[in-house]
Amino acid sequence: MPHKCMKCGKIYGDDAEEILGGCECGSNLFLYRDKFDEKEELEKERKEVVEGITEFIANLKRDVKARIRPKVEFDLESIRVLEEGVYEIDLGKLLKDIPLVVEIKEGKYRIHLASLFTKGKEKSISIKDLEDRDEE
């Protein structure tokens, strides 16, 4: 049965001199392995290393991408003002329990606060909410 050096991991057989005299790394502590399959152990370690590297590279790529292209995801608007007097209504979003958001023009939104505090159940707007004006 094999013995594994607890410091350097080198494997020795039952009758190896090093078990009594000490490992070549200087350590005298050995771990007795009941059923040891060197190939299996190596394969397991290889997989762990590959997974570690893959994850590391993926994180790195994501971080770099986030730094290069910071993108704000905003897909909440229930009503889009295409031009004054022309409105596009997203019924699906209006029916969902989300706040009422009017996209006045590209990049400019009006969030209906009452619907925000009542989890979207209080959805009433005034005509002024559809106009492109500065807030008082």
Next chain:
Amino acid sequence: MLKRFKRFILRLFGKKPEIRLGIYGPPNTGKTTLANRICLDFTGEELGTVSEVPHETREVQKKERVVIEHNGKRMTINLLDMPGISTKVDYKEFMKFGMKKKDAMLRSKEATRGIVEAIKWLDNVDACLVVFDSTKNPYTQVNVTILGNLEAKGIPIIVVANKIDLKGAEPEKIRDAFPQYHFVEISAKEGKNVDKLYKEIIEKLG
């Protein structure tokens, strides 16, 4: 759940509950004509004005305690005529009917607000009549969205195929498109089959 419990308790003590009946549908399908027909038949008064220009109803119109009757059975409804629901409101559409730009733009804003109001009221209706124009294609995003959401909210529905008096009306297309719902084909304008609708309301929504 609470609404259903309240209705159950009322029934237990022999009291017939009043139901809030919302009339939903896309614009220009005859919702107000139907609401007027119901009100005229049972109260002698009309509810709202009808126009060929879309989005004539831009605020929820209410008529309380309308007692409808069919074959001796009665039911009290609070009728709610809703603004038409659409996915786009364009003032240019109103100008085609001779409306001035300023008025058309205001109507457009009011119509959009009306759509939001109509959807808000979904939380406060007990049952719905969903009115479609029998001369139009029933497979639209608006129709599917309205019906799907009413069903998801557990609101009882009667699909009403209106305008069967018009040439080219194909109410069977509406029935085939939404076979899972109670269905009545009518002409609200001429009063054709409205008796059948009253029967369905009392039997299926009461």
